[in-house]
Amino acid sequence: MSEKKGSIVGILAEFENPAALVKAASALRDNGFKDFDCYTPFPVHGMDRAMGLKRSKLGFVVGIMGLLGGSGGLLMQWWMSAVDYPLVISGKPFFSLPAFIPVVFELTVLLSAFGAVFGMWHFNRLPQLHHPVFYSERFSKATDDGFFVAIESTDPQFDVEKNQELFQSLGAVHIELLKEDEEEVKEEAVLEAV
């Protein structure tokens, strides 16, 4: 076991339903696990607290992007209409603030939306097409009706046997090891539990 340990990157357990998964996640949190993650086909209610996650910082990204969009939009209109090529149009001042508001608003929304989507990608490290969980045959259920939790080998408390026992005591219906590359997964039979 010990010589193979280098290629093991985590231990994956499947639970029967969202409630069992929330219970398992809270148990991991209470036992002081840090590098673990739950995998579900839809966002499970109460999971943030169960996993002990802090609030997402995405709101700040969106706020800053919105401010950039709005002020950038205003700056652009001012520079183009009042500095670079001033033109008198229907007797309005070069810097016609009320008339510039719609574009300021639209650019605020546009950049905020970019912030929301690409900020989310950034926090989630998307796109990330490679991940050890994908080598698990069973894991394809995670986007259908499977409820999984994985402890990663980077966690200080990572220990195949102990973690396996913990998962069993929490009522996992299936436990397997996550490997670094696909070949090994195919060679080794998965650990069955329960």
Next chain:
Amino acid sequence: MKASAETTALQAEDGQLIAGNPTFHTVSESISRIVEVKTTKAWYVLFGFFSSIALIFVAMIGYLFWEGVGIWGLQIPVAWGWAIVNFVFWVGIGHAGTLISAILFLLRQPWRTSINRFAEAMTIFAVICAGTFPGIHVGRVWVAYYMFPLPNQMSMWPNFRSPLLWDVFAVGTYFTVSLLFWYTGLIPDLATLRDRAKSKIRKAIYGAFALGWRGSHRNWQHYELAYLLLAGLATPLVLSVHSVVSFDFAVSNLPGWHTTIFPPYFVAGAIFSGFAMVMTLALIARKVYNVENFITMRHLENMNKIILVTSLMVGYAYSIELFVAWYSGNPFERFAFWNRATGPYAWAYWTMVTCNVIVPQVFWSRRMRRSIPVMFVVSILVNVGMWFERFVIVVSSLANDFLPSSWHYFKPTIFDVGMLIGSFGLFFTLFLLFLRFLPMIAMAEVKAVLPQANPHYYEPHGNGKEASVKAGSHA
């Protein structure tokens, strides 16, 4: 606990959110199957039909570029013809998609989950159709980039005081944000399709678009916030877009256009026509693809109620317009509105009033609200009426302006009619492609509103168990 049990019983009575008590797996199965089975003959026939119409549209646009906007029925004083009518019409259609996906999301209306995906798709395709018209009606398309603040050979910048320029920003932003919103919602479902894929190519394509989504809760946390923020951004955006579209008219000095009621009136009309279009599409899609369990009578009835409410708003706007025209004491203003109702375009005006104000009143009756043939006919009539509303606003105001000697009765040419029909061809072509290749119902969202998605459902004395037992005995 008691309250929740009662609510569940009520829902069971009133047509459940999702009928047929599906499991998580049956949700994935019944939605994903639609895009996984062999393409049906009917799809090919429809696709062939609509894409041919779309091709005619493209050909007509080519001829327009070659010959110029004179191929349309445009004349002075009616220099804004069907291109603008169609633009406003299509942008309006799009608004219901955003209303369903964003505003109903913020209002915590879980029934939206069954219809939001294809309503959003409808938004995107409608905005594509809408965006085409201002793009092609500029006359000199090779300098269409003047619309954008790009450095050009005259070193001039766009006029930021013009509502037409605001439109470029509003519609551009609207399209981009709608696309981002739609795509963000699609990511988990694309991952489902990826994981179900049998062939390598399929896996690769869906996999690439799914961005490696694996349903990690650490990801879901940011994802949910991103979705909420996008909904919060799309809500003022959708209101601003049709307001800005209405500024194209309201900011000018033409009687019949220069009214302060335009922004809210346009937004209400947009939602009205958009819901009617969602209804038309939903009725066809649920029948053809057997998703009646997901789009239930409750969804349809709710949409009909919104159609009724927005119809009343539109009707109110029509009458206030008339009142203000009279009350203003301005003879030009009075004439413009009197002329609409009794002048050469009276037939269009009364078509509009009949379709938009009178016909939807049938929805006061619960039986009518729940009758599929009735709602199908009404949804189509509403869209006819809403097209005429824009026609009345644009054409009747221009045709009879200040100087009677320049009055002119607008007659469309074959190219006007062809391009309107052609834009429908483009719309349905895109919609058919969407139905064929993407999940038409948001699977992850539907799963999340099922009773068993809530962890409390499993508690021995939890809400779910007790409620489900009660609901079971009720049935």
